[in-house]
Amino acid sequence: MSFLRSIRGKRPDPSQPDEFLVKAYQDGGDLQALADLYERYMDLVYGLCVRYLEDPELSRDAVMGIFEVLVRDVAKYPVQHFKSWLYRVTRNYCLMQLRSGGKGKIVEFGADFVYSEENPHLNGGEEEETFLRLEKCLEALPAEQRQVVVLFYKENKCYQEIGALTGQEWNKVRSHIQNGRRNLKICMGERTHVQKGVR
Structure with a gap:
């Protein structure tokens, strides 16, 4: 170049x-x-x-x-x-x-949320497939969950900051993050099973 x-x-x-x-x-x-x-x-x-x-x-x-x-x-x-x-x-x-x-x-989640950084390979396909599945699952979340998950993981906002930005109470923010993360993991698991022919 x-x-x-x-x-x-x-x-x-x-x-x-x-x-x-x-x-x-x-x-x-x-x-x-x-x-x-x-x-x-x-x-x-x-x-x-x-x-x-x-x-x-x-x-x-x-x-x-x-x-x-x-x-x-x-x-x-x-x-x-x-x-x-x-x-x-x-x-x-x-x-x-x-x-x-x-x-x-684009939503960039931390490595500990999506995959481990061990054995990295720039031209491998597993990380790419994981990321694309994650984006599809993220889009499927309810709007309020998706908003706080993005703020928490991408923008590194704390609960109080997210509450100030969204007008939601602290407990509501925590609930959306917990439910959003659980729903993402469920969705990611389902998509993995579909890809492997389990479902």
Whole structure:
């Protein structure tokens, strides 16, 4: 990708671990380190974009756009497993592109809510299928449950903040979160059984 050539002054050192390059960017704003890190996974990012966007030109644009997201976000968030984190950034970016002229918005749940970060694989299909099932189940929730679940898990709002935003009492907020989470787990289980042919 030519846009990284303008950033890179020398060939990246493949012996440096991902964590070293992440820290170099987070601590000192070393854009070279971030570019070197991204280059390691650019082909995989491009492949994932093609799967979602089904257009090589749009996918090349997405690869550049995702790097801009990294420039903004890597310094702001704790990134422990860069490859797994980059997978979610790429997936969400592509889904946002697909929905940019239509309905809905991307919902990013914590890894502990959806799946474990152990054994991450950028070009694997299980995380993608899980995320797509989760979105369908989220859309099926009653509106009040869906609203508070999104605020709680995506926006990291506490019960009091959600109550202030929605005009609901604390107990009602807690009830919606508990019921919404239970309904999502039930829905996710049902969809898994259907996919495996149990139902």
